[in-house]
Amino acid sequence: MNKKVKSIGILTSGGDCPGLNAAIRGIVKTVMRHNISVIGILDGFTGLVYNRVIQLGSREMIGLLTMGGTILGTSRNKPHKMPAEDGSVRDMTGAAIENYHRLGLDALVCLGGGGTQKNAYRLMQEGNLNIITLPKTIDNDIWGTDVSFGYDTGMTIACEAIDRLHTTASSHQRIMLVDIMGHNAGWLALSAGIAGGADIILIPEIEYKRNKVLDAIVERRNNDRRFTIISVAEGAHTSKDNHKKAALKQTKIDPEFIPHTLPTSEKLASFIEKNLGIETRLTSLGHLQRGGTPTPFDRVISTQLGTMAGELILKGEFGVMVALRNGDCIPLPLEEVAGKKKLVTMDHPLIKTVHRLGISLGI
Ligand code: F6P
Numbered sequence: 001m002n003k004k005v006k007s008i009g010i011l012t013s014g015g016d017c018p019g020l021n022a023a024i025r026g027i028v029k030t031v032m033r034h035n036i037s038v039i040g041i042l043d044g045f046t047g048l049v050y051n052r053v054i055q056l057g058s059r060e061m062i063g064l065l066t067m068g069g070t071i072l073g074t075s076r077n078k079p080h081k082m083p084a085e086d087g088s089v090r091d092m093t094g095a096a097i098e099n100y101h102r103l104g105l106d107a108l109v110c111l112g113g114g115g116t117q118k119n120a121y122r123l124m125q126e127g128n129l130n131i132i133t134l135p136k137t138i139d140n141d142i143w144g145t146d147v148s149f150g151y152d153t154g155m156t157i158a159c160e161a162i163d164r165l166h167t168t169a170s171s172h173q174r175i176m177l178v179d180i181m182g183h184n185a186g187w188l189a190l191s192a193g194i195a196g197g198a199d200i201i202l203i204p205e206i207e208y209k210r211n212k213v214l215d216a217i218v219e220r221r222n223n224d225r226r227f228t229i230i231s232v233a234e235g236a237h238t239s240k241d242n243h244k245k246a247a248l249k250q251t252k253i254d255p256e257f258i259p260h261t262l263p264t265s266e267k268l269a270s271f272i273e274k275n276l277g278i279e280t281r282l283t284s285l286g287h288l289q290r291g292g293t294p295t296p297f298d299r300v301i302s303t304q305l306g307t308m309a310g311e312l313i314l315k316g317e318f319g320v321m322v323a324l325r326n327g328d329c330i331p332l333p334l335e336e337v338a339g340k341k342k343l344v345t346m347d348h349p350l351i352k353t354v355h356r357l358g359i360s361l362g363i
Helices: 020-032 045-049 093-102 116-127 151-172 187-196 208-221 240-251 264-276 296-315 349-357
Strands: 007-010 038-042 053-056 107-112 131-135 175-180 201-204 228-234 280-284 320-325 328-333
Touching: 007 020, 007 045, 020 038, 020 107, 020 116, 045 093, 093 116, 107 116, 107 296, 116 131, 131 296, 151 175, 151 187, 151 228, 151 296, 175 264, 187 201, 187 349, 201 208, 208 228, 208 264, 208 320, 228 264, 264 280, 264 320, 296 320, 296 328
Parallel strands: 007 038, 007 107, 107 131, 131 320, 175 228, 175 280, 201 228
Antiparallel strands: 038 053, 320 328
16 A cells, blocks of 8 residues: 555536445545545535535445435536636636645545546646546546446436336327437437437437438338337537537637527427427426436446545556446546547447437438
8 A cells, every 4th residue: 555645635526427426435435444534625626726625434425325416516617717706717726736735635536527537637737646537427428438427327317218208109199309418429318219219319429310300200100100209419410500500619709699599309399390290299308317316337336436546546546537448447547538538439339229220310
């Protein structure tokens, strides 16, 4: 064991997800057995900048395995773009580094998604700090890990929603769209769509054509399938949507002033109803996919990843994200992970499955 490590900090950053508390528990339980003290940093990097912390011990670990959200609180704030009380946004990296030392930390574990990997890497470089990260997000878009914790729970919730929509869709012979989170990645909509038996799956990685969606619905009706379930990723788009987005980007208008456009799923639902004259309904799952208790699978991998982070701390191995590979945990250099995204590729086994089943991707 590395004798120098006496105290570590833990923070959770970015959107919350089920499994964060289980991962915190895994880290704390592992290092506590070696008399390392653990400080919980509140509300992501904000707590590090403004020195908002709590002590974590065995009492705080009670009930964490099954608890959703994060006991530490979270935010999307970054040290180098930190909102101040007066409403301005400032580079507070210096304050974050200072507080790391003031708190007497020998290492910091950051639990977060793609943005957190980047911010943690940046902080590590600027302050020469001992940092380890863990991959969390329901989106499953973190590069380097087979899966991120939170994804299985998000997928399970989305799949249950599709299952429920099936019975009402078939009773009313309606078209049901279900809008599924995932940011710019289609993992959730794709896997929940397959698991829930969706007839059409639309994901951001594959530009869809609205007429192809109509064709797929009409073909089903011709085969006496009078209802259709469409799994739509929140980031799915047509090529026209994409051109509009690119054109807006060119104008360099402050995103705050860009007029709000309807989500793809909403536009598509009214397009279908208008063109086919079939009753169409949209269900947006939104944050339901991120709330509540983690699935047993997420509890297992959060615990695996958390305890591995603990073990790396004991070994004094820093500057890495703990990734899952073939059921095991491996440390990956943060510089390799930061700034990359894992997206669905056309030759991914799940896409092959979709093709074999004859599910339409709207192309
Ligand atoms: O990254 C997780 C995620 O839930 C995405 O799927 C979604 O696009 C985003 O966060 C929503 O963010 P917020 O909770 O800030 O609205």
